[in-house]
Amino acid sequence: MAKSDIKEKRVYGRRQNRPLKGERLDAYQTLLPRLALSKEQLKEDASLDPRTLFSSPFKELWFEIGFGSGEHLAELMRRQPDNAFLGAEPFINGMAAFLRDIAEMPHDNIRVHMDDAMMLANSLADESVDGLYILNADPWHKKRHHKRRIIRRETLDCFHRILKPGGHLIASTDVPYLAEWIITEVTLHGGFEWTANKADDWRVRPDDWITTAYEVKGAKGATQMSYLLFQKA
Ligand SMILES: C[S@@+](CC[C@H](N)C(=O)[O-])C[C@H]1O[C@@H](n2cnc3c(N)ncnc32)[C@H](O)[C@@H]1O
Numbered sequence: 240m241a242k243s244d245i246k247e248k249r250v251y252g253r254r255q256n257r258p259l260k261g262e263r264l265d266a267y268q269t270l271l272p273r274l275a276l277s278k279e280q281l282k283e284d285a286s287l288d289p290r291t292l293f294s295s296p297f298k299e300l301w302f303e304i305g306f307g308s309g310e311h312l313a314e315l316m317r318r319q320p321d322n323a324f325l326g327a328e329p330f331i332n333g334m335a336a337f338l339r340d341i342a343e344m345p346h347d348n349i350r351v352h353m354d355d356a357m358m359l360a361n362s363l364a365d366e367s368v369d370g371l372y373i374l375n376a377d378p379w380h381k382k383r384h385h386k387r388r389i390i391r392r393e394t395l396d397c398f399h400r401i402l403k404p405g406g407h408l409i410a411s412t413d414v415p416y417l418a419e420w421i422i423t424e425v426t427l428h429g430g431f432e433w434t435a436n437k438a439d440d441w442r443v444r445p446d447d448w449i450t451t452a453y454e455v456k457g458a459k460g461a462t463q464m465s466y467l468l469f470q471k472a
Contacts, residue, residue, distance in 0.1 A: 249355035251387050252377065255331040266338035267331075274338070274351050276359065281352070283361035285400070289323065289368070292350050297323035299369035302401075304356040304389060305376055307453055309337025312372075314449045316341060316349060323348045325368075327356035357394060363401045370407035371398055375453045378417045390421050392428065399430040399471060408469040413454070418465035431469040441465050 259267055280287055289300050302325040303312045312326045326349065328334050334353050341349065352359045379387045390410060398408055408431060412418050418441070425431050435441045444450075445466055454464060 249358060250329045251379075251384075254329050257332065259332065259335050262342075263332075263335040263339045266342045267335040270338040270342060270346070271334065271351070271353070274346065274349060276350055276352050276362075281358050281362045283358060285362070285364055287359075287362040287367075288364050289325070293323050294347060297321060297348060299323075300325065300367065301370045301372065302326070302360070302363075302368050303372040303374070304360075305373065306333065306337060307375075307451060308333045309340060311374060311449045311451045312349075313337060313340045313344075316346070317344065320345065320348070322369075325350055325352070325359060327352040327354070327359050329354050356389065357397065360394070360397050360401060365400055366403045366406075368401045368406060369403055370409065371402065373408075373410045374451055375412055376410070376417070378412070378414045385420075388417075388420070390424055392424060395424060395428040395430070399428065402471040404471055406471045408471070410467040410469075411454070411464060412467075413464050415463060415465070418467065421465075421467055425467075425469055430472055432472050434468045434470055441467055 276292075280292075298321040300323050301315060303315070304327055306312045306326045306328045307330070309326065309328065312324060316324055326337070328337070328351070331353065334351065337351075373389055376389045377387075379385060385391070402408065408425070410421050412421065422433065425433065442463060442465065444464065445468070448466065
């Protein structure tokens, strides 16, 4: 896959760092055309009923935004075979790593989008999603770049719209001021409840947490992971 094949950008930052080879290239070429959502499905008009995407009924629908190499999403699929999943990741090498990972397991319950997650989020019907994961989102440090952050007022409006009542918004970060940003934005939004019971809850890794490679790598230089669990009020 050559860099020139990359479509017009909807996201900031790099989308590929090295050419795909071997099993990752094979998985990318064979699985992406089967599992990727089509342009017609991504109209960004809240019309996409996720039940139309899967051949079998499912219990819950979970959507992971910015899944990186997808190890968290693949593990969710292993643990929760009765659920269906959506994943968005614009980074080509990450998408290929994920597809390679799921190639030999049942994967009829996943659909992916290799671009800006908001294209998919904006397309989904109201109250159609049980939970959203946004793990270690890019912090976009500079103030003028804050509008690129994936959790902000406008995106929260959309997340609130697509989540079912009581639906989950689960975020994590090892950047302390991004944790503060997320808590502030979500609190100001007013449509979510923070499920932390006491001050320290958000510093403690939940029991069933699936640790991503980024979390292990990032944790070295990072001072503290924050686990931010919210529910649609
Ligand atoms: C720091 S990495 C974390 C990856 C993974 N969630 C983890 O914890 O290992 C942030 C990821 O978000 C993706 N990303 C950034 N902007 C995005 C967007 N608008 N839509 C979907 N993914 C996005 C990046 O490509 C990158 O893979």
